[in-house]
Amino acid sequence: MAKKKLTVGVTGLNNIDSPGPGIPVIRALKDMKDFDVRIIGLSYDSLEPGIYMHDLVDKTYQIPLPSAGQQSLLTRLDYINSIENLDIIIPNFDAELFNFIKLQDALKKKMNIHTFLPTLEQFEERHKSNLPEFGVKYGIKVPKSKMIHSMAEIHSLAYEFGYPLVVKGKFYDASIAYSPDQAMAYFNKISGKWGLPIIIQQYTQGTEVNVTAIGDGKGNLIGAVPMRKTYITDKGKAWAGVALEDEELMDIAKNLVKGNKWRGGFELEMIRTEKNEYFLIEINPRFPAWVYLAVGAGQNHPEALVKMALGEKVEPFKNYEVGKMFIRYSYDLICDLKEFETITTLGEL
Amino acid sequence: MSIKKNLALSDTGFVFNPSTGDSYSVNPIGLEILRMLKENKKDEDIKKHLLATYQADFETIEKDYYDFVKGLEQLKLTENNG
Amino acid sequence: MKRQQYERPLIQRINSGIMNKFGTKTEYAPVTHIDDFSVKELIKQYGSPVFVISEKTMRDTYKEANRAFKTRYPKVQFAWSYKTNYINAVCNVFHQEGSWAEVVSGFEYKKALQNGMPGNKIIFNGPDKTDEDLISAINNNSPIHIDHLDELYRLTELADEMKKKPNVAIRVNMDTGIYPMWDRFGFNYENGQAWDAINKIILGDKLELVGLHTHIGTFMLSPSAYAIAANKLADLALGVKKKFGRTIQYIDMGGGFASKNTLKGSYLPGSDTSPDFNQFAEAICTALLNAGFVEKDLPLLVLETGRAMIDDAGYLLGSVIANKRLSDGRRATIMDFGVNILFTAFWYSHKISPAQDFSTYTEDTVLYGPLCMNIDVVRDQITLPPLKKDDHVVVHTVGAYNMTQWMQFISMRPAVVMLGLDGKSHLIRKRETIENIEANEVMPEYLLKFKI
Incomplete structure (x- = not known):
């Protein structure tokens, strides 16, 4: 054919x-x-x-x-x-x-x-600045966070959050600050690039685990592959990672999509603590850069997206190959x- | 005034300085001036040519030409003792 | 041979990370006409710079706002916020459309009266009302919005002396989840000040509590904050009903709706991101309708939106004074208008269009005003085609606050022209003259003469 x-x-x-x-x-x-x-x-x-x-x-x-x-x-x-x-x-x-x-x-x-995009409401409600409400609405634990609009607010953060804390931009960038001086420096740097507000997030100790996933807009999780970064660049980006077996993480993704009917690709950035609790750090409203690991593990999420964009019905992926790895290289x-x-x-x- | 002889000028308005690796974009009249400068035309002749070609008075051309050439100097695209 | 169209020669380094020019033409597409009036002709007739207000846009915007609220709520009343733009011709357009007046000083109050507004349709807001203002408002039956306890007590005394029962509302401030919280005006909801003030008024029985008022902030981009505010005012109104059996006649949600301007520091343009009237209306009306009022007790919804109502209708036309190159090689262009008349340049990145045709070549430019003052920066970075001396530009979305907050500083304030629906341009405020400014100066006799 x-x-x-x-x-x-x-x-x-x-x-x-x-x-x-x-x-x-x-x-x-x-x-x-x-x-x-x-x-x-x-x-x-x-x-x-x-x-x-x-x-x-x-x-x-x-x-x-x-x-x-x-x-x-x-x-x-x-x-x-x-x-x-x-x-x-x-x-x-x-x-x-x-x-x-x-x-x-x-x-x-x-x-x-x-x-094949999320609705504006879906897109807006998962903004970093709205994450606390988001967590409550969909029953996901979220680290404490706060929007700030001026450097003057940094002084009071020590009482509220303690150090270290995470300084985040509206769209991109996140840095861990260990002191008010560092927090101020990141505030300047990040607000200069992405504007205000700046989001201050409690630092959560644990292992970062991420999920690349896709929803059909009707509440079904079409595919999801969890991954742990096994090597991180000095910019905090994954250099290598491995597909995990993690039922609890899959359930979180499934419940989330069931609740908010996410349409399109997305990534969950989570922290798994020592006590095996999962905290949602961020939801990226599109595929992550490591989405090809999902393809390698047997779930071609972009293909599913293309088909759904064209109006075809897509059945959810049933499984993926645990232990598949990706290793990035430059060329x-x-x-x-x-x-x-x-x-x-x-x-x- | 003279400009670096090895500047590469392209019809699209793309200018490349092989000694520094920098590239620039110019508008058509800017390109025309660069070409004339590369051919060692004298400032006065270039201005005369512009006056004859474009709908602008001499004062405007004089002023803008000076500004453009100063810009070239600032971008280090001119010969040192030009 | 016919000589070619001239354009200033340009050269720019190609840097990574700068805006590529492909597809960005709309940002600097020339604007040669506003409502079919030629920019060039307007400047010729009224001088440069000149503020221009489109009557059509004003009326269209009013109708849009009115429709947004009236289709969602049975009783709606707009009140024109005088401080946003109190040129009488502007006020009267809104009054003709059906707006009441909302004023915050004795000066504005007199203006509203002189414009023919009946006293009971002038809402008197603000922290600064003199005895004279209050007496006049009481005599004219105007709703007085009380800002603080001192005013409440003074008003009670005056009511006693005058043997009248003034109509009052209280201004309420509250936490609506937005930043900064405007807690400097009125009485706080969360700590109970507002409820205390309501009790004082009703139990004191010297003042007639007719309304509740809030104004949660300025340039609000979040309609949901209004829903929270409406809920809190409704809660107070229902509390009054429950405790005293009295009906609050109106709930005044104030203004603060964002216009289509782009705030400095925001990444996406305001024209794409600012909510429209429908979104604000949906939030407010839904909250009020679901608050639990019985139908006959539904309060009149008063809105004092100023900025969103007129910002789009205002333009500033100006001209290039000179071009120069800064020490670091950047282009700088000096305009004949500065922050003294375009006060909003301090917080917006105003959209500025050339008023004549250009090729597709552009350069990054700093736009300065004409003042001999370092702070006089209209745009610290803007991409424009190569403008030359005497070329014209159009500054967009300047209808709100500029024609009231402008300063007579270093030079005179320009004329304001309204582009009428009758197809004619009308001078609605003359260009200032030295005589206007000096009319109020007084020279002591002994300073009259000097020798040099």
């Missing part, structure tokens, strides 16, 4: 030392059995490595940064679609999701581009200046 042709736009091509999920998602899409997929990269910066990875990305277009607003993005996607006739877009950055969620109807109606891609010139001046490559 001939494979169905499919054109998919993917963001997050920043396959750098702290990688975006774009390239892993693309690898997963290339593994799909039923589809012959053409990948359109959507990049923000001329140096995102994915732009130059021609064996994975067929063509790349620059798109405006999320801060330029929805109209700019829509105009640009309209242009890209006029050439590429996109079937699906899979956004992979937290910071761009608000815009894509708002634009999903317009994309479908005007350009017949499918997406020096060689390319011509001409390519950099083209993406920089023309915005396409």
